[in-house]
Amino acid sequence: MAGPVLAYWLRRFGFEPTVVERTPALRHGLGGHAVDLFGSGVEVVRRMGLWAQIHEARTRTTIMTLERRGGRPVDVNVDRLSAGISDQHVEILRGELTKILYDATRADVEYLFGDSIATVHDDGSGVDVTFDHAAPRRFDLVIGADGLHSTVRRLVFGPEEGLRRPLGGYLAVYSLPDLFDLGNRMLVHIDVNRIVSTYGVHQTGEARAAFLFRKPEELRFDHRDQEQQRQIVEAEFRDCGWRVPQLLEHLATADDFYFDAINQITLDSWCRGRVGLVGDAGFSPGPAIGGGTSLAAVTAYVLAGELASARNDLPAGLRSYEQRISRYVDLSRAAAVKTMRSVIPGSRTAVRLVPWATATLVKLPASIQKLAWSQNGLGKALGALQLPDYSPHLTSR
Ligand SMILES: Cc1cc2nc3c(=O)[nH]c(=O)nc-3n(C[C@H](O)[C@H](O)[C@H](O)COP(=O)(O)OP(=O)(O)OC[C@H]3O[C@@H](n4cnc5c(N)ncnc54)[C@H](O)[C@@H]3O)c2cc1C
Incomplete structure (x- = not known):
């Protein structure tokens, strides 16, 4: 998200960006998990003229059915739930x-x-860069937009170990056939310290399964060892009941299996000289819980705009970018901590309350829902930054 949005705006402001992407071929099409754009994140893609395309490509999940052992399933209207968080x-x-x-x-x-x-x-007047494959080059600036496990961050700001805050959660996602004829429905099973969901992908007729769980102690696992990660998921969920055994039957063979810890990046400064960070690389609020996609879009736009505003002093542009976004980043990280607590219930009582509370919330008028979300912090974070107008810096294409 952050890389191409930043490149788009830098180009529109007359810079000549180069995007370095580790994957050999662009990972596109219908892969990956579902992500959200809210509020200013939507506004950024509107300003890029991409809203109609993005809206047309949206997932079509409209009903979320919350289920728990011994309770009646509860249907929640997803559009009403999102409208409570943000109008867009x-x-x-x-x-x-x-x-x-x-x-x-x-x-x-x-x-x-x-x-x-x-x-x-970085020698103060430019940045010399070497690559794993391409020949060395010199740039005016380097921006790390390379995600949660950023290489640029490690090279310039230090190892991830000292810059992350584990929130105690873990997340796995993979594709599988649509076993339950889901259509536009997402099924969610809630249990103490773990939830499982499955939703349909209308374009392919397939589905995704997502597993979230919390552990009191940090799990040690090898980021490259998918076999070990699959075993962790299997062990955590094999006794979960519900439809989980059918979902787990596809765990071993899924070729897009993803697993990670839900960690935040805690850096408070995202620039050093002529090197900066944007999106998850600089300030991941934690995957799937803190509005990271909107945060990446908005901060990439602001970064490009601040660099355009300080064209003759790019390090100063990086510093003003940092000032502009810091409240939004702080509030997003705080909101994610709260979401992490509420999304995975920690007790039997909470398991009973979550479906009832969610169904009640969406029946309230949007203004009252917004108040509730602002207490949670996500709504407050999304409203923390009014998108500046950088149009005076646009150059003709
Ligand atoms: C399972 C899951 C569910 C999620 N659900 C949601 C959600 O519902 N809502 C939401 O808002 N957010 C969600 N997120 C978070 C969201 O995906 C991220 O916050 C968002 O993608 C951040 O964008 P980014 O551009 O900063 O990083 P990324 O999207 O991670 O992009 C980083 C890019 O850098 C590339 N890269 C990595 N290392 C290197 C390297 N060394 N050299 C070159 N390129 C490199 C990667 O291949 C990738 O293309 C979810 C995340 C996960 C994992």
Whole structure:
């Protein structure tokens, strides 16, 4: 998200960005999990002229059915739930969003696929960069937009170990056949310290399964060892009952299996000289709980705009970007901590309350729902930054 949005706006403001993407071929199409754009995040893609396309490509999940052992299933209208958080919202598969953003930039932005930055040397007037594959080059600025496990951040700001805050949660997602004829429905099973959901992908007739769980102690696992990660998920959920055994039958063979800890990045400064960070690389609020996609879109737009405003002093542009976004980042991280607590209930009582409370909330008028979400913090975070108008810096294309 952050990389192509930043590149788009930098290009519109007359810069010449180069995007380095580790994956050899663009991971696009119908892959990946569903992500949300809310509020200012929607406004950024509107200003890019991409809203109609993104809206057309949205997931079509309209009903979320919350189930728990011994309780009646509760249906929740997803559109009403989102409207309580923000007036503007779209849910879209990450692969679809990536494709739309890439198509909007590929004609006039240089992309280096299948490569990664290996070293960065900032001498005050420029940055010398070496790559795993391409020949060394010199740039005016380097921005790490390379996600939660950012290489640029490690090279310039230090190892991830010292910059992350584990929230105690873990997340797994993979594709599987639509076993339950889901259509536009998402099924969610809630249990103490774990939830499982499955939703349909209308474009392919397939489905996704998502598993979230909390552990009191940090799990040690190898990021590259998918076999070990699949075993962790199997062990955590095999006694969960419900439809979980059928979902787990597809765990071993899923070729898009994703697993990670729900960690935040806690850095409070996102620039050093001529190097900056944006999106998850700088300030991930935690995957799936803190509005990270909107945060990435909005901060990328602001970064491009602040650099355009300080064209003759790019390090100063990075510093004003940092000031502009810091409240939004702080509130997003705080909201994610609360969401993490409420989304995975920690007791039997909470398991009983969540479906009832969610169904009650969506029946309230949107204004009252908004008040509730602002208490949770997500609504407050989304409203923390009014998008500046950088149109005076636009150059003709
Ligand atoms: C399972 C899951 C569910 C989620 N659900 C939601 C949700 O419902 N709502 C929401 O708002 N957010 C959600 N998120 C979070 C959201 O995906 C991120 O916050 C968002 O994608 C951040 O965008 P980004 O551009 O900063 O990073 P990313 O989207 O992670 O992009 C980073 C890019 O950098 C590339 N890269 C990585 N390392 C290198 C390297 N060394 N060199 C070159 N390229 C590299 C990657 O291949 C990737 O293309 C979810 C995340 C996960 C994992």
